[in-house]
Every structure is written in C-alpha cells, then in structure tokens.
Amino acid sequence: MTSQNYLSETEFFDFQHPLVQQLSARTVTPEMSDKQKAIALYYAVRDGIRYNPYVFSAESKSLSASHCLEAGQSYCIPKAVLLGALCRFNGIPARLGLADVKNHLSSEALVKWLRSDVFVMHGYIELYIDGQWVKATPAFDAKLCERMGVEPLEFDGEQDSIFHEFNGEGHRHMEYLADHGQFDDVPFDFIVDSVMQAYPHLISADKREVTDQQSKDTVFEPNA
Template identity: 75%
Template sequence: MVATLSSSAFFDFNHPKVMALNVNVTHEHMSDTEKAVALYYAVRDGIKYNPYVFEADPVTLSASHCLEAGQSYCIPKAILLGALCRLNGIEARIGLADVRNHLSSPALIKWLRSDVFVMHGYTEIKLEGKWVKATPAFDKVLCERMGVEPLEFNGRDDSIFHEFNGEGHRHMEYVQEHGHFDDVPFDFIVTGVAKAYPHLINGHKPDPKRQLIDE
C-alpha cells in the first residue's frame, strides 16, 4: 500500500463518522479534483478553528477526533482533510511550517507568548499528477471576524496563507518550512511546540470554550 494512501492512527479514514462525512460531501461521478475541493470546504468551514484546544496527546491529532470535536486547530484539520482524500484513493500527506501572524489577536499572543505559530499544519494533495497545498485552518466565519479573505482552493494551485490582508497590512509570514510527512510526526511536533511554548506542555489544560478572537 502506498504510504500516502494508507490509514493510520492519525489518518483514520475508516472511522464511521469520517466515512459518513465523505458520503455527505462527495459522490461517485465527481473527479478527484472535484472531490478534494469539496472536502476542503467541508473541513475548512465545518470544523471551527480553535487553537486553545491543543493537547500533547496523539489521540487529539486524529482525523476522527477532530471531526467529533467540531473544532480544532490547523494540524488536526489538515489531517482530517488528508484522511478524507485518502478514503477516496487520492494521495495526501501533511506539511508543517512555522508562520508569523502579523494580525494575531492580543489574547492569542498573550496565550502563546509569541506571534509565531510553530508547527503550522497544512495538507498536500496529489491531483492531476502534481502535489498542491491546501490550508483548511481558518473557517469562513472566523475570517470575517478577522477582516481577512478566507483561503480558497481550486485543486490546481497552492492554497496558503495570504501575505497581506485586503487592506494591505501584513498578515502571514512563512518563517521556516519543515517539509512534508507521509504520517503525522507526533514526537517532532510536540518537541517543536515544547521548545517554542514550554508553558503549553507543562501543566496546560485545553479550553474548548475559548475563541481565537475574544468576544
């Protein structure tokens, strides 16, 4: 079995709820590109973005956990999209990078103690013979509150964070690329997070009710 098509503890596409979502979003007459695009929007907007639910627990990074929770951050959302693609026989893997968010909310900067998001996750999907990047992290409602355009995905071009927002202000800056992985490098991710934000590893408890932008 090709690694980028395989199920794993993280890309658990055989989970009943992951399979049920796929049935609701795709149909057999769609092309691979059409399926990937439809799945992208289902994950982008169907799972609310919430970085405050981070836990150094491998279970919380699985596709099924992300779907059941209904809210998560970039890595699990990217894994869920990848799992759904693999379920349809479309090769997918996870990519990781460090990004600086120039428009971070004060609350998020205070929580992270930094404006750099280490181990930002996105999905790489093989469509029409080439790998393209898809970033389903920020849902449409959140983007409207932040004053930025939600990322679109057409299955042909990379969908990565905008460098500037609609008003010309700096938005996202890619600081360092860590590459792509056939399965989730859990230890590598936790080590990177622990180095950047030791307070999130030591004694941290997730807060699922807290939002990216405080009301």
C-alpha cells in the same frame, strides 16, 4: 508518481472511522473527479470544523481525523489531517506539511497565551491531483475570517492555497519562517517536542500535558 504510504490508513489518518466515512458520503459522489472531490472535501473541512487553537493537546489521539470530527473544533494540524484522511479514503494521495509561521494579525489573547506571535508546527496538507502536488490549508473557517477582516482561503485543486500574505487592508497577515517538509504520517513526537521547546510554559516536560487548562477551553476571538 507517489508512495503508497500517501494512501494508507494510520492512527492519525484513520479514514475507516465511521465519522470520516459519513462526512465523505455527505460531501462527494462516485462520479466526481479527483479534483472535484478534493475541492468539495476542502470546504467541508474548512467551514465544518471551527478553528480553535486553544484546544491543542499533547495526547496523540487529538491529532487524528476522527477526533477532529468528534470535537467539531480544532486547529491547523488536525484539520489538515482530516482533509488528508478524507482524500486518502477517496483514493487521492495526501501528505502533511509543517512550517513555522509568524502571524502579524494575531489576537492579543492568543499572543498572550503563547507569549509569542510565532506559531511553530503550522500544518497544511498536500494533495496529489492530476499529476501534481497541490497545497491546501483548511484551517480558518469562513466565519472566523469574516470576523478577522480577511478573505477565507479558496481552493481550486490546481493552485497552492496557503495563508494570505496580506489582509484585505494591505497589512501583512501570515509569513512563513521555516518549512519542515512533508510527511506521510503525523510526526507526533517531532510536533510535541517542537511545541514544548517554543512554548515551555504551556506543556509539562514530564507529563507532556497542556498546563493551562483554562486557556485550552477559551474560544478564539480575534481583535476587531
């Protein structure tokens, strides 16, 4: 079946935190099936946490499920971890997936900040439901997708849910370039080192800190 590690609490999948358990209690009930729980938790994370890529931090706490809830906004990796922590708390095995992707519809502001339209270390979660691993990507909330002119990603607990290849007008949206595999915990050093290599202007190699504090606090507003 699957490793017990995919059900364990960790520094990042910190499902014993009161905020994580409170969200679970508000979202699922004991009589729901694993698939029903996973679906409900997916939408709670997708739309309950606003997507904001500028809040990336080289502090390990920032990639935890509890921090994601405390902040109320985050990007793909912490949102995936939060969904994974909620599922683990409910007995559903979860593991983190990482990939490099190219966003053909990225906003000018985000491309300028990154100096690239390639996003390294894009995070998604894999959930073990009814005997199979299923991918879920709760990153982009519905309100953001509406502003971007793309349909929000749905999740049925059976089919992989990853970024749409095309937007509603037929233009290419997200393209997967490299798959780094799945992990039973957040590979923090691997993520930060990869970000440092891809975007050296953002992070101090000595202190591993995001250097552009003003950009960190900027709200992501995609082009119309």
